[in-house]
Amino acid sequence: MIKEYELNVLPEELVDTETLIKAIARKIGVRTERIADFELLKKSIDARKALITYRIKVQLRVLELERPTLEKIGEEKEIEVEIEPQIETIEVDKYQDVRNAKPVIVIGAGPAGLFASLKLIQKGFRPIIIERGKPVSERKVDLAQIIRQKEINTESNWCFGEGGAGTFSDGKLYTRSNKRGNINEVLDLFVQHGADKEIMIDAHPHIGTDRLSTITKSIRQTIETYGGEYHFNTKVIDLIVKDNKIKGVITQKGDKIESEIVVLATGHSARDIYYLFHEKNWALEAKLFAMGVRIEHPQELINQIQYHTPKYSKLLPPATYNVTHSTKDKDRGVFSFCMCPGGMIIPASTGKEELVVNGMSNSLRNSPFANSGIVVNVKESDAKKFSEFGQLAMLKLQEETEKNMFIAADKTMVAPAQRLTDFIKDRKSSALAPSSYIPGLLPSNMSNILPEFISTNLRDAFLHFGKTMKGFITSEANIIGLESRTSSPVRIPRDKDSLQHIQISGLYPCGEGSGYSGGITSSAIDGINIAEKIAETYK
Numbered sequence: 001m002i003k004e005y006e007l008n009v010l011p012e013e014l015v016d017t018e019t020l021i022k023a024i025a026r027k028i029g030v031r032t033e034r035i036a037d038f039e040l041l042k043k044s045i046d047a048r049k050a051l052i053t054y055r056i057k058v059q060l061r062v063l064e065l066e067r068p069t070l071e072k073i074g075e076e077k078e079i080e081v082e083i084e085p086q087i088e089t090i091e092v093d094k095y096q097d098v099r100n101a102k103p104v105i106v107i108g109a110g111p112a113g114l115f116a117s118l119k120l121i122q123k124g125f126r127p128i129i130i131e132r133g134k135p136v137s138e139r140k141v142d143l144a145q146i147i148r149q150k151e152i153n154t155e156s157n158w159c160f161g162e163g164g165a166g167t168f169s170d171g172k173l174y175t176r177s178n179k180r181g182n183i184n185e186v187l188d189l190f191v192q193h194g195a196d197k198e199i200m201i202d203a204h205p206h207i208g209t210d211r212l213s214t215i216t217k218s219i220r221q222t223i224e225t226y227g228g229e230y231h232f233n234t235k236v237i238d239l240i241v242k243d244n245k246i247k248g249v250i251t252q253k254g255d256k257i258e259s260e261i262v263v264l265a266t267g268h269s270a271r272d273i274y275y276l277f278h279e280k281n282w283a284l285e286a287k288l289f290a291m292g293v294r295i296e297h298p299q300e301l302i303n304q305i306q307y308h309t310p311k312y313s314k315l316l317p318p319a320t321y322n323v324t325h326s327t328k329d330k331d332r333g334v335f336s337f338c339m340c341p342g343g344m345i346i347p348a349s350t351g352k353e354e355l356v357v358n359g360m361s362n363s364l365r366n367s368p369f370a371n372s373g374i375v376v377n378v379k380e381s382d383a384k385k386f387s388e389f390g391q392l393a394m395l396k397l398q399e400e401t402e403k404n405m406f407i408a409a410d411k412t413m414v415a416p417a418q419r420l421t422d423f424i425k426d427r428k429s430s431a432l433a434p435s436s437y438i439p440g441l442l443p444s445n446m447s448n449i450l451p452e453f454i455s456t457n458l459r460d461a462f463l464h465f466g467k468t469m470k471g472f473i474t475s476e477a478n479i480i481g482l483e484s485r486t487s488s489p490v491r492i493p494r495d496k497d498s499l500q501h502i503q504i505s506g507l508y509p510c511g512e513g514s515g516y517s518g519g520i521t522s523s524a525i526d527g528i529n530i531a532e533k534i535a536e537t538y539k
């Protein structure tokens with residue numbers, strides 16, 4: 001008989017399959033030999049009690065199942081009995097040779113553009129991917145150069161280039177947007193292209209920068225093998241629109257590339273695209289976003305807080321956290337964003353005179369630091385002084401704050417920073433705590449650089465986080481600025497049924513830059529949804 005169980009096991013019971021099966025058998029009250037088949041379906045850390053365990057969901061085939069001694073199971077739950085194995089099998093469309101198929105221009109090779117392209121090939125369309133940045137290997141060289149020279153390359157950086165902002169990221173694949181599409185299809189495509197199968201069972205799947213760059217290359221191999229095209233170092237500077245219909249794009253090289261279907265997946269940092277829409281009077285809308293700082297603690301300290309003891313099992317992964325607070329300032333949300341355990345802080349600017357930071361990690365998450373964005377919701381009323389820019393007012397506020405951060409340090413990628421305890425007391429730090437940020441930090445008073453509503457709300461929220469996570473407020477933590485690219489401050493509106501731009505038919509705004517996703521997985525899902533809609537409309 002096949003059954004599913006949800007139960008808790010100790011980290012040391014999860015070290016290998018044999019040990020795990022023994023532990024499960026003991027917990028459900030059967031002899032180990034009776035467990036004929038075993039599948040781990042889901043796994044997550046359960047840190048609610050003093051003893052940290054893994055909550056797992058397993059599917060077992062138990063020969064002549066004895067009646068489980070439920071009294072032994074305690075909190076464990078026996079759930080739905082299934083006669084047939086019910087591991088979800090994903091119906092993936094097969095790839096087709098699309099060399100002679102209808103072309104679709106895809107602007108941007110981030111998760112949205114790449115997953116749209118994979119799906120377009122499966123549906124019999126030929127994606128022509130136009131990407132302003134470089135292939136992933138060349139991009140790596142430019143990133144090293146940014147760190148060394150402390151100067152940004154505006155076309156090849158942490159946001160622009162093959163794989164988009166997703167490549168040299170933390171690679172967390174967790175998304176809350178499960179209503180919007182099939183997360184398992186995205187995870188399965190990642191596994192097909194080289195990700196560890198573990199991502200299919202982990203409740204908070206993570207890939208890591210080192211693996212993501214190989215996966216991105218493998219996706220390119222699939223796309224090119226079946227007849228898709230890549231144009232690197234090619235920036236789209238204009239759209240060809242006639243009678244409110246898209247006809248193609250114009251690149252910075254002066255080339256016209258024609259197609260009656262264009263997917264716009266340029267990400268949240270392609271400000272030139274927002275300015276293009278603004279100048280041409282094509283519809284775009286202001287969108288709420290959040291800004292703040294990145295905070296960095298020693299990972300060991302976060303482990304001890306989250307695992308409730310300095311003696312936590314070393315088999316546990318570097319601990320993560322997720323904090324939120326609604327401040328007194330009229331429901332102003334302050335929250336942690338993109339927490340990177342065992343990660344490092346990197347410069348994520350895309351323009352010459354701006355300073356933006358973000359976090360990334362390798363698959364092993366083995367750096368001694370834990371970093372996270374701590375950001376404050378920005379409302380339209382915060383950007384009143386830019387109201388002459390209409391729908392771009394919040395984008396202008398974002399630009400101004402990034403520029404102030406750049407000027408406040410030494411007009412390079414060196415970042416302003418302050419010890420958390422000094423920020424709370426509103427005094428400049430004389431020296432900073434050790435940090436993973438390689439370009440360097442400059443002791444500063446963040447309250448003098450950040451907009452007032454951000455520093456006030458951050459301070460309020462930090463005090464709250466210090467109560468919910470004892471030890472969070474410490475002089476061992478630095479705050480570093482600016483964390484501003486949490487999502488796009490602009491939306492490029494699309495019709496909810498056709499998914500085409502509300503004025504320009506054939507143009508499909510897609511992914512994070514268009515305001516429809518916020519992360520790797522949700523952007524990939526949006527790309528797949530757009531490709532499916534194109535197939536439905538043009539076949």
Ligand SMILES: Cc1cc2nc3c(=O)[nH]c(=O)nc-3n(C[C@H](O)[C@H](O)[C@H](O)COP(=O)(O)OP(=O)(O)OC[C@H]3O[C@@H](n4cnc5c(N)ncnc54)[C@H](O)[C@@H]3O)c2cc1C
Nearest residue numbers: 108110112132164165169170171172236267511512519520
């Ligand atoms: C350092 C860092 C860490 C992150 N960590 C995580 C994480 O752990 N988990 C997570 O879910 N999300 C993470 N994110 C966010 C995630 O990467 C983005 O949400 C996701 O990449 C958005 O996908 P996208 O395809 O919509 O846009 P993008 O990934 O931004 O891709 C857009 C692409 O379009 C190209 N482009 C822009 N303008 C033009 C133009 N005019 N012509 C041609 N090409 C153009 C860009 O070069 C880019 O390659 C991280 C981001 C960063 C920067």
